[in-house]
Amino acid sequence: MPLKCLRGDDDIYSFNIESDEAWESLRKLNSKSKDLRMPCCGSAVVLRTSKLGTKHFAHARIGACTTAPETAEHLLAKLAVVEAIQKTDWTPLPEQAGETPSGEQWRADVLAVKNNTKIAFEIQWSRQDKIETGRRQKRYEEAGVRGLWFFRQKDFSVEKEIPSFRLVFEAETKSFRIQLPSPYYAPEWAGRGKSDFLFWKQSIPLPIFVEGALNGKLRFAPALGQKMPMEVSTVQIECWRCKKLTGVVNGLNFAVSRVLPGHTDIPTSIYDLSDELPNGEAVVMSMLPASLLRKYGVGVIKPRYSKTAGEEYISNGCIHCDALQGRFFEHEYIFEGKKAFEIEVEFKPERGLLLEEAKPYIYRWWFNEAESSS
Template sequence: MPLRCLDAEGESIQAFDLNSQEWVLLRNVNAQARHLRMPCCTARVVMKVSSHGLQFFAHQSRGICTTAPETEEHLSLKKLAVEAARRAGWDASTEVRGTSPTGEEWTADVLASKGKHRVALEIQWSPQTTEETLRRQERYRHSGVRCLWLFRRPGYPISKELPAVCVGGDRQNGFEAKIPHANTISLRGMDDATRWRQVLPLTSFLDAVFAQRFRFGIDAETSATVTVQSGTIWCWRCGAETRIITFVEVTVGPYKSQRTIHDLPDNLVEQVVQKLAPGEQVGVIKPRFSRTVEHSYLSNGCFHCDALIGEFFEHDAWYSDPKVLATFPVKLADGWREAIGSRDGWGVHPQGP
């Protein structure tokens, strides 16, 4: 069920580029002229429409052609990928053939090009061994083509060299891209929301891919957003309710990291304190001596009596009357890189300014 055929001049025709009237007209012309050919084997073409209204080309007679048949889901995903590439100003087509420098032939489900850049999208709907996936990826690399995989099933070794996501959903309810936290996800983890770093509509994901917002890891020059969270706790000394800083959340694209004031260097804590709005009734952050641990450390204090609020008891305030005290942008290179921690893996980053 290919989406592409060739006319008498060898020019490509994509099934989804034709509206229903153009489709009927071309089908009538082809019935008389028999001028359309399959790109895989030059067999004559029969034009069909699936029960779900999907237009596609079929072999009039397969003969010795070894091209495997594809599901409607497979064809729908190829169509979505081409449309996303074109929206971003890329030239794109389905079922594009090529040859590696060693003479190996390949056929990309979708091949998009823009200037000197070429990107293939492979939609792997059926099971495939890891060895075969890596072999095909290496063949694309030698051919000067970057390749992104859309896997129906999890379990493949996603890495910087093998960018990939899992595809959930269906044609009726819409497809979604599922980007895992870990390099591999078992089949049992497909429906576990905690296994996925991001889940977003497939069209949004493909738009991000061709806008170069699907990236691996975090660059040191990346901007981040710092959010200062607070909660309330009862002071052990004066008995009054006081607000303290519970944690600082650092967000970079799809990555988030929560740190307490004890996890951050003093200079970053100073930045946090400087961003607090005047009038916030939050205890002062400063070094205080603790008899429990027998040394001084940077700590929260009671707004009313300045008593030390011990690190051990701060968690009691995390979910008590939570309130954001400040939100501000930072550069990771300005000392915040360690706050986000080690973050490898693929993710969709937000649109830049």
């Protein structure tokens, strides 16, 4: 069910035919002249309207053409993509075909073109496995086209090379939304069970997503290199040695969402930072110097020897007697910590790969929701 047909060498787009009257008169004209042709096979065309109300072209007779039929949802999504691209300085070319330098054919659902840059928006209403997606993406790459995928299915891979998102149809409004995988997303678990909502973080109307993607609002791993607040949580505990109350740091949070709206915050701890970063202990101590901690009733954070662990590690200490306060409270008081203060940090790009537990939070697609509400 294409949005495009041919008259001689000219492309005719159904969405350029604005009124119902104009659509009717084209129908009458074509039923006499029969000069409109299908782009797939050159056979005769009839004008149709889908069950979702989308004007489109169809084969006049079901014959030898092997082009797979499209659903009304697929057709409507294509039209929504076209209309969104029309709001930008890119040109939409639906059902655009091309060839790679090695002679392989491709056809994009909707190609967005600006100068020499080409982005193919692919709508996968029918299922497509990872291998096929990879194969088609490679073909696009060879043709100098960047492919961007909208999947109805919930399982696809999250990677920089193949931007992939979930396409959700809302029957009541006959509109689509794009959902972005959350840090907890796992293709093998998505779509199973009741906690499905956990797998999705951002939900953006399709037209806003497409327009934004073409205007630089779609980014991969945007937290890297970003300056942001780091929230420091503390809790009051009784020192095992002097029995007085002392504050200890029991949680750190890179507050990414405050600089990149819609992004998930990245939780971490003094232990993760000191274990995983080069010179980690020095990094933590310079972020949380003794003078700053003291203001908030927290003892010095520094390496101390633990008899229990049999080694030296970065630790909280009692503000009164400096005794090492073990790591246990991190778990015991995990829900009791309250944000006590915050510091400004830069999420250094080279640190992203080192923080093992933070990786799923970092290496994701993010859509900038900040200015997209206009």
